Amino acid sequence: MLKQRQGWLSAAPAIIVFAVLFVAPLSMFFVVSFWQVKLFALVPTFTFANYAKTFQEYSGSLLFTLVIGLTVGFVTTALAFGFAYVIRFRAGKLGPLLLFMALFTLFGGYLVKIYAWKTILGREGILNTALMWVGVIDEPLTMLLYSPFAVIITLVHYLLPLAILPIYGSLIDVDDHALEAARDLGAKRGRVMLGIVLPQARFGVIAAFAMSFLVSAGDYVTPRLVGGTQTSMLGNFIEGQFGLRMNAPLGSAMSFTMLVVCLAIIIGLWFLSRLTSPR
């Protein structure tokens, strides 16, 4: 009894922080999502109209956002796994240096990376200039910048170092001799990777994926700066509802729909990953 009380007591600060920072605002949005706006003022009601509208008008945008988010998630996680694997198992003494260099790129910040890609992918950007100079193309490619492609590449670049960390963290504990033992027992490299390394790095991989997926799916800055007019993600519309349109209930409903869908996807992937590991 006493033990249990002490447990609660020592967890109290964490619980309070969690409640203030996450639960309170979320509950607030949840409540607001059933309200309505009349003459630019919030009217407390109980209506599903906002959700209905979300599905009618924004399901295409939601889908597009999920596709971008999943793509960024998969690409980032795959690359991050490759990097982390090399840092942990192949680079020897250079490993820590590589890790440091990857993290160092974070110092530039988010916007610097976006503008860097703007100068690379733009009409008069480095890539177009180089391609024209080599003679592969005669006219600058306009589809590079201001396209979903630009959004994906920018987000992947930004998220990669962040995704390396949890995967590297979970690979540190993998025993080198276990990998040798697996080879010794007849497993080829690929099989060792799938059967021994990946299951042990599961938490890190899922954390990296969830992080890059959620950050991308919720992003609205990158699409605005490099996505162009055709690449508006749900985040842009939500921002619009809360901002210019002053329709917080609809914005809340859209946010909540997004949140639930994302949660469902993460949970689904979690179970999928359990299926693929030996037990």
Place this chain on the structure above:
Amino acid sequence: MTLSGPTSSGQARKPILRLTGVTKKYGRKIAVKPTDLTIQRGEFFAILGPSGCGKSTLLRMIGGFVKPSGGTIEIDGADVTALSPERRPSNMVFQSYGLFVHMTVRQNVAYGLRIAKVAKSEIDDRVAEVLKLVHLHDFADRDVTRLSGGERQRVALARALVMRPKVLLLDEPLAALDLKLRKAMHAELRDIHHAIGGTFVLVSHDQGEVMSLADRVAVMESGSIVQEGSPRQIYREPATRFISTFIGDANVLSAERKGGVVKLEAGIEFPDEGPDTHVNVIVRPENILIDGDAPMDVSIEGELVDVIFFGSYVQLRFHLDDGTDLIAHTTDETAVCNIEVGHRVKLGWNYDQQRTLDT
């Protein structure tokens, strides 16, 4: 298999493992000097040497984990030098076990068979059999993270044994266990070898372990094999001063040989043919006779300086007049009772119990 028409007499004596000029360099450092080694089918072979002498490197080259800088490795007549570990008919037990921590005991042991696509029913049978052999049948469905050190060790052993390797490689498999458990595992390993046969190659720096397990031993020192033979042979006839002190205890007495006579610094002389040079005379402590009336070929006086009781024997340390110490072991406690520390005693040994080594 590559049974490329050997002659009948050749087949019988065909070694299971043959190393020819196998060597390993790390940069400019030579970890293993060119080494020849032949191990016969069914042998329990041990590679013994101090830390850093290159024994793990040698074993790992046999297993395929380290690429030799030169030489060839043949297992059962087939050249495996260029093969990766998964394609060699050998299996390894690692010092730190290298268990698959996300699997149960059974899954660990079945891993190799599953990869070899052995039929499910046969996997079940073989896993059950080998788990019984290492006394783990009650732990089959436990996560390996919930096992003790000794139990993990058995999982590592079972996982390799179940593959029925042509050569089982053991790299200090018992080093992490406490003394008592280690002794118990010695007996078990011997039983297992008797029960299933097969060729075992053990690497160890523990001479007691090697003496109690191996049929044949290779002693390694700084990258090369310095002596090969049965444990008894190596104990009785150590080839170098280093081996004499590494395997068992030994008194090493400094001496000069001149014109066929060896003269110890302690003042004793005896005939011994050989070139004029500095020699070491090796005498095992248990071969030192104390204050006996029995005739001794070599006799010398020493002062008893200390007595240590080891249970099954007593160790006595004597100070000789020239300043060297002489260690004697005796199981005869009455012999000890008669002398006190500080007393001068007549000591000695017989020629056939000593060994004279050049350099």
